[in-house]
Amino acid sequence: MKFLRSVFFFLLALCSVSAFAQSSSELKKRRDKLNEELEQLNNEYQETLSNKKSTLKQLNILKAKISLREEKIKTLNSEVRLLGNQINENTNTVHTLQGQLDQLKKEYAAMIVFAYHNQSAYNKLMFIFASQDFNQAYKRLTYLQQFANYRQRQAESIQGTQHELNTKITQLDKTKTQQSNLLKDQEKEKQNLGKERTSQQEVMNGLSKHQGELKQQQKRINQQIADNNRQIRRAIAREIEEARRKAEAEARAEAARAAAAARANAVAGKETAPVKAAPKAAATNSQLLNATPEFAKLSNDFMGNRGRLPWPVANGVVTQDFGITYIEGIKTDNPGIDIRTGQGATVRSVFGGEVTSVNNISGTYLVVIRHGEYFTAYANLRSVSVSKGQKVEVKTTLGTVATDGSTGETQVHFELYKGQTPVNPRSWLASQ
Known part of the structure; x- marks a missing residue:
């Protein structure tokens, strides 16, 4: 014992x-x-x-x-x-x-x-x-x-x-x-x-x-945020509309097949069930974006990696968090996070998906990637190495970060959306 x-x-x-x-x-x-x-x-x-x-x-x-x-x-x-x-x-x-x-x-x-x-x-x-x-x-x-x-x-x-x-x-x-x-x-x-x-x-x-100078800097930052948001929301809206169009087309095709089968049975003298009306397209954006098994699985996999997604840059420090902040009374509503990194740093995808848009905004690039019903956006890129419609994997190189000539700051702006709703990326990224 x-x-x-x-x-x-x-x-x-x-x-x-x-x-x-x-x-x-x-x-x-x-x-x-x-x-x-x-x-x-x-x-x-x-x-x-x-x-x-x-x-x-x-x-x-x-x-x-x-x-x-x-x-x-x-x-x-x-x-x-x-x-x-x-x-x-x-x-x-x-x-x-x-x-x-x-x-x-x-x-x-x-x-x-x-x-x-x-x-x-x-x-x-x-x-x-x-x-x-x-x-x-x-x-x-x-x-x-x-x-x-x-x-x-x-x-x-x-x-x-x-x-x-x-x-x-x-x-x-x-x-x-x-x-x-x-x-x-x-x-x-x-x-x-x-x-x-x-x-x-x-x-x-x-x-x-230097309130005047500060306001000018902040005005430029807010304008850039607004431009990014406009392009991101357009990209997401296009994906939703495309999914809706496909759902409606498939519903019409199904109704046509059913009607053709009914006519063939009538000619042959067979009894047939009444033709059903074409089913309505999915009612919600979430249903539309998850309409195919491929996108539904991608959404589940993305959600299952919450808190474990790699950062869009290998090394960096968050300088501006998600949400509303005030500097000397000047309001900034940040729908993502700003990450300071080294000059020429590589920007990479945080998860596998498909590039839905690549836009040039005031001399820098914005890349939006779809992960089922989730979207990630990477802004302030000096150069890009992907194109619209391209499939990417986790940590695929998207481009390099731009450096602001007036302030000398090198930082990437990163956003995450569920459908058309921005969410705080902090809780999705892995601890550094």
């Missing part, structure tokens, strides 16, 4: 260590990724400081840095909590091993005392020869052998427990050091976050002094 209990606790501890190692590795990987993105933003921000005026680019970079810094602090909190749990577990293990070691030493000391009183070979022989019969003598001899073996095992157990205890103490000290370093890093990040929020306010104040 004791053996089974020991095995159970050993396996439990092993699973706990494995889970800790996995979670710790994932958190460290995420922290390294955040550090890399923050370093990239720091370099970009330093470049903008040569401009005497506060610009939207500076503000966007600071907003992105603050967002990443907050996420890094959350990651550090998770790591600290994880290490705290590990420290508690290791502390409990150390106390348990220390208790076991003390008990083993106590038992071993008792055996040493017993062995001391019976250390001479004469006493052992007398113990055996004093037996009443051969069977008892054999049992006493076996007992002495077992006692000697037990002493050996106890000595080995003491050594093994002592070694395990030393290992756990070393591991505990190492974990405490790691936790201490993370706490220092966390405090440093909080200080950096405070400085960046102060810088953000300074940039906001600077922007307020």
Whole structure:
């Protein structure tokens, strides 16, 4: 029973260590990724400081840095909590091993005392020869052998427990050091976050002094968003109308076949059921866009990958989120997200589908892809490498990102629609 209990606790501890190692590795990987993105933003921000005026680019970079810094602090909190749990577990293990070691030493000391009183070979022989019969003598001899073996095992157990205890103490000290370093890093990040929020306010104040310039920049951004939306909605509307046309044509063809069959039966003098009226086309856009088995499966597959879709660029930071935002009272309603990336970065499809449109909007390209009843749109492309009607797979190259000549910003605009309704892409993309 004791053996089974020991095995159970050993396996439990092993699973706990494995889970800790996995979670710790994932958190460290995420922290390294955040550090890399923050370093990239720091370099970009330093470049903008040569401009005497506060610009939207500076503000966007600071907003992105603050967002990443907050996420890094959350990651550090998770790591600290994880290490705290590990420290508690290791502390409990150390106390348990220390208790076991003390008990083993106590038992071993008792055996040493017993062995001391019976250390001479004469006493052992007398113990055996004093037996009443051969069977008892054999049992006493076996007992002495077992006692000697037990002493050996106890000595080995003491050594093994002592070694395990030393290992756990070393591991505990190492974990405490790691936790201490993370706490220092966390405090440093909080200080950096405070400085960046102060810088953000300074940039906001600077922007307020150049309200006219700011309004012009924001007006241009809003106009570009409106142009993109108009083209995207046209592309989606065309797909819905085409699906409706096909559904109606198929309904008419089915009605014609039924009428022809009825006439043939009448000529042959056979009774036939009355011809049914042509069925109505699908009532909803969702039904129209999922009218074929191929598109229905594509919709289900796309929906099944929610939260796991790859990003439209390999590396990037969100600078403008989905929804309504205000900058110095200027409203922007973003139906997607803006992702800052490196110059000349490749834009790729987030899922398999068919290219429904490729448009040139004020010198940059917009690509719309259909995934059943879902659509994804990729705007601000300098060049494109796909054409309308082309089938694409996940991560198919669509083109390269354009860089704004006036602001120096390189970012792709990404939107996601279910039918004609825009949805927040954040919840569909995989965690970076």
